[in-house]
Amino acid sequence: MASVPSTPIEIGLTAAIVAMQGIVPRILTVGGEGEGIGLPSGPFEPVSHRTFEIALRTFVAEQTALSVGYIEQLYTFGDRGRHARVGDTTHVLSVGYLALTRMPEQNEALAKAGARFAPWYKFFPWEDWRGGRPPMLDDLILPELMSWVKKAPRGQASEPSRALGRKERVKFAFGGDGAPWDEEKVLERYELLYEAGLVEEARRDGREAALARKQIAPLGQPMHFDHRRILATAIARLRAKLKYRPVVFELMPPAFTLTSLQNTVEAIAGRHLHKQNFRRLVDSAALVEPTGESVKATGGRPAALFRFRREVVEERPAPGLRFGTRG
Amino acid sequence: MASVPSTPIEIGLTAAIVAMQGIVPRILTVGGEGEGIGLPSGPFEPVSHRTFEIALRTFVAEQTALSVGYIEQLYTFGDRGRHARVGDTTHVLSVGYLALTRMPEQNEALAKAGARFAPWYKFFPWEDWRGGRPPMLDDLILPELMSWVKKAPRGQASEPSRALGRKERVKFAFGGDGAPWDEEKVLERYELLYEAGLVEEARRDGREAALARKQIAPLGQPMHFDHRRILATAIARLRAKLKYRPVVFELMPPAFTLTSLQNTVEAIAGRHLHKQNFRRLVDSAALVEPTGESVKATGGRPAALFRFRREVVEERPAPGLRFGTRG
DNA sequence: GTAATAGTGTCTTTCAGACAGTATGAC
DNA sequence: GTCATACTGTCTGAAAGACACTATTAC
Numbered sequence: 027m028a029s030v031p032s033t034p035i036e037i038g039l040t041a042a043i044v045a046m047q048g049i050v051p052r053i054l055t056v057g058g059e060g061e062g063i064g065l066p067s068g069p070f071e072p073v074s075h076r077t078f079e080i081a082l083r084t085f086v087a088e089q090t091a092l093s094v095g096y097i098e099q100l101y102t103f104g105d106r107g108r109h110a111r112v113g114d115t116t117h118v119l120s121v122g123y124l125a126l127t128r129m130p131e132q133n134e135a136l137a138k139a140g141a142r143f144a145p146w147y148k149f150f151p152w153e154d155w156r157g158g159r160p161p162m163l164d165d166l167i168l169p170e171l172m173s174w175v176k177k178a179p180r181g182q183a184s185e186p187s188r189a190l191g192r193k194e195r196v197k198f199a200f201g202g203d204g205a206p207w208d209e210e211k212v213l214e215r216y217e218l219l220y221e222a223g224l225v226e227e228a229r230r231d232g233r234e235a236a237l238a239r240k241q242i243a244p245l246g247q248p249m250h251f252d253h254r255r256i257l258a259t260a261i262a263r264l265r266a267k268l269k270y271r272p273v274v275f276e277l278m279p280p281a282f283t284l285t286s287l288q289n290t291v292e293a294i295a296g297r298h299l300h301k302q303n304f305r306r307l308v309d310s311a312a313l314v315e316p317t318g319e320s321v322k323a324t325g326g327r328p329a330a331l332f333r334f335r336r337e338v339v340e341e342r343p344a345p346g347l348r349f350g351t352r353g
Numbered sequence: 354m355a356s357v358p359s360t361p362i363e364i365g366l367t368a369a370i371v372a373m374q375g376i377v378p379r380i381l382t383v384g385g386e387g388e389g390i391g392l393p394s395g396p397f398e399p400v401s402h403r404t405f406e407i408a409l410r411t412f413v414a415e416q417t418a419l420s421v422g423y424i425e426q427l428y429t430f431g432d433r434g435r436h437a438r439v440g441d442t443t444h445v446l447s448v449g450y451l452a453l454t455r456m457p458e459q460n461e462a463l464a465k466a467g468a469r470f471a472p473w474y475k476f477f478p479w480e481d482w483r484g485g486r487p488p489m490l491d492d493l494i495l496p497e498l499m500s501w502v503k504k505a506p507r508g509q510a511s512e513p514s515r516a517l518g519r520k521e522r523v524k525f526a527f528g529g530d531g532a533p534w535d536e537e538k539v540l541e542r543y544e545l546l547y548e549a550g551l552v553e554e555a556r557r558d559g560r561e562a563a564l565a566r567k568q569i570a571p572l573g574q575p576m577h578f579d580h581r582r583i584l585a586t587a588i589a590r591l592r593a594k595l596k597y598r599p600v601v602f603e604l605m606p607p608a609f610t611l612t613s614l615q616n617t618v619e620a621i622a623g624r625h626l627h628k629q630n631f632r633r634l635v636d637s638a639a640l641v642e643p644t645g646e647s648v649k650a651t652g653g654r655p656a657a658l659f660r661f662r663r664e665v666v667e668e669r670p671a672p673g674l675r676f677g678t679r680g
Numbered sequence: 681g682t683a684a685t686a687g688t689g690t691c692t693t694t695c696a697g698a699c700a701g702t703a704t705g706a707c
Numbered sequence: 708g709t710c711a712t713a714c715t716g717t718c719t720g721a722a723a724g725a726c727a728c729t730a731t732t733a734c
Contacts, residue, residue, distance in 0.1 A: 035362050035363075035364060035399060036362075037362060037431075037446065070431065072362065072431075072445050072446075077431060078429070078431040099428060099429065101426060102405070102426065102429040102448050104364075104397065104399075104404060104405040104448075118399045119364065119399075121429050121431075194667055197667050198666060198667050204668065205667050205668060205669075206669070283713090284713085284714090285712080285713075300696090300697065300698075301713095301714095302697090302698080302699090302714085302715085303696065303697060303698080305713095305714075305715090306695095306696090307696090310695085320713095322704090322705065322706090325705075325706055325707085325710085325711060325712070326704080326705060326706080326710085326711040326712025326713065327703065327704040327705050327711080327712050327713040327714075328704070328705060328712090328713080329712080329713060329714090330713080330714090339525060340521055340524050340525050340532055341531065341532060342532075342533070349696095610686085611686085611687085612685080612686075627723090627724065627725070628686095628687095629687090629688085629724090629725080629726090630723065630724060630725080632686095632687075632688095633722095633723090634723090637722085647686095649731090649732065649733090652683085652684060652685070652732075652733055652734085653683085653684040653685025653686065653731075653732060653733080654684080654685055654686040654687075654730060654731040654732050655685090655686080655731070655732065656685080656686060656687090657686080657687085676723095
């Protein structure tokens with residue numbers, strides 16, 4: 027049970043660091059221009075770092091001159107197939123983290139470190155429904171997925187009834203035919219697009235489906251290694267967590283208007299919410315309290331400012347913004 | 354970014370394998386009698402296993418002659434402090450998994466492999482509220498935690514306002530004083546008991562609080578390494594997941610009565626549910642369909658048998674048993 | 681018949697979703 | 708005044724929570 031590993035294993039910590047700018051959710055990226063873009067990451071050194079979280083905070087501070095607040099572990103990816111092209115000995119394993127921060131005033135330190143906050147929907151354009159259902163779904167994605175469904179190999183029932191067929195998986199992830207669009211299924215959708223060879227990473231990793239497929243416009247901007255998958259996991263987790271934990275406030279300034287709070291939630295969820303219900307929700311959940319101040323910058327009625335009530339986390343089991351399924 | 358690790362790292366996969374027996378939720382354990390009890394675990398060998406899940410299924414099959422159905426990654430633990438006493442080079446990192454299975458008819462293969470299904474509340478007696486609020490909470494746990502709260506070191510505000518004080522953490526995890534008991538906070542409670550030195554593992558790992566504390570009855574049966582923490586994570590995840598994914602059915606036989614389904618949910622959640630509401634919930638969620646058969650073994654009216662409708666996972670975003678906060 | 685378990689009918693409270701309306705600013 | 712944004716009042720229908728009641732077995 028306690029054998030010596032036969033190949034050296036390196037553990038990479040990869041961080042999806044989120045910040046908001048107006049109605050645009052942004053993700054911290056490194057690299058770019060020719061060499062490819064990715065999430066900030068670094069090796070975990072057990073001798074110098076006691077925990078993952080300490081290691082993560084350290085290398086993020088070093089690489090991006092940014093101090094992050096909320097941190098949460100996402101998932102540990104161990105597939106060899108989806109990893110570095112660099113060789114077969116490096117980066118076998120990556121532990122993904124989600125971190126929330128507030129957009130820094132000055133981005134110079136970031137730029138110097140080669141990092142910048144990129145809009146996250148550049149990587150997942152089909153996930154933003156705030157302008158209505160994205161046309162690319164019907165124009166490109168679903169037709170391509172349908173032909174992938176038809177190409178399914180016969181009699182491949184290695185798993186019993188548990189594993190869904192291709193058709194069912196598409197319906198599950200993308201909705202349609204009675205099934206609704208579930209904004210939380212970000213990872214399922216990305217994985218399906220990967221398997222169907224519709225994202226650049228699939229071709230890069232040498233999947234047959236991708237090689238066989240004729241060249242079409244790429245679906246969203248690709249990333250290094252499995253970083254887009256980690257980002258998909260991060261978005262999915264954040265969208266789910268919003269509803270039962272008050273994590274939005276980690277992205278908000280100390281004082282904010284209810285409209286800006288709603289904008290932030292909508293930006294993350296990728297869809298619009300009913301305004302009056304949102305306000306009632308926030309009010310009845312007692313998540314915020316008025317500061318007494320207000321801002322008069324919009325050309326309309328001045329908006330009252332609010333602050334987050336930290337006490338709620340002790341009061342109730344699941345204090346989140348339980349917005350429902352409709353707009 | 355791609356440096357060679359300075360110390361050899363081994364990755365251990367550890368599985369919390371759950372099965373039901375009547376109203377007793379059980380967890381697969383290995384070892385016992387003197388040498389200490391633990392969860393089945395094995396090393397991850399990147400050369401022979403393509404993914405964690407394959408590696409996990411393989412070693413579980415080898416160690417326990419058991420084939421598991423549902424598998425889900427829980428968390429990756431990297432703290433050095435909580436790991437093996439064996440030395441400092443082994444088992445630096447453990448990836449925890451939750452697996453659900455049905456109790457095998459024959460346990461001989463298990464027994465031969467040195468494994469057995471133990472009732473999980475042996476390890477967490479304070480988590481079972483089906484017989485009412487466990488007396489040990491008021492008799493032992495809360496008094497001890499209160500004295501730990503009082504012993505808090507002064508001015509240790511290294512983290513800003515984010516980190517709660519000891520008092521707030523106890524209230525958050527264990528409820529009381531207006532705050533309710535949240536059955537999902539299994540991990541928070543265990544971590545608090547560990548920090549306060551009230552569980553055996555804390556003493557074993559050499560925490561001051563535990564060493565300073567006078568000898569009292571141990572709180573639940575301890576486990577090897579950080580295995581009880583992984584089990585706490587598994588129970589918490591399962592309790593939460595019940596409510597929005599139809600995972601209970603992985604623990605049920607193909608045909609079951611509504612009462613046995615409710616018993617299983619109650620066993621996992623650790624508390625009683627309102628019978629009529631539970632039935633209506635199951636009915637309105639359209640999670641099951643009658644088989645047409647019934648059983649007449651109980652001495653009362655025969656119960657109709659039902660089967661799980663696998664189709665629901667495609668129909669609705671979150672098909673679970675959204676039982677509420679009250680019984 | 682009684683005891684025991686299985687299952688139904690309906691009432692009340694709460695709350696999500698939506699309607700329409702009022703308030704306060706810039707111009 | 709108009710336009711734009713901020714905010715409130717109230718209706719409706721769907722659930723959650725809890726009540727009492729009926730059904731079918733063993734004895």
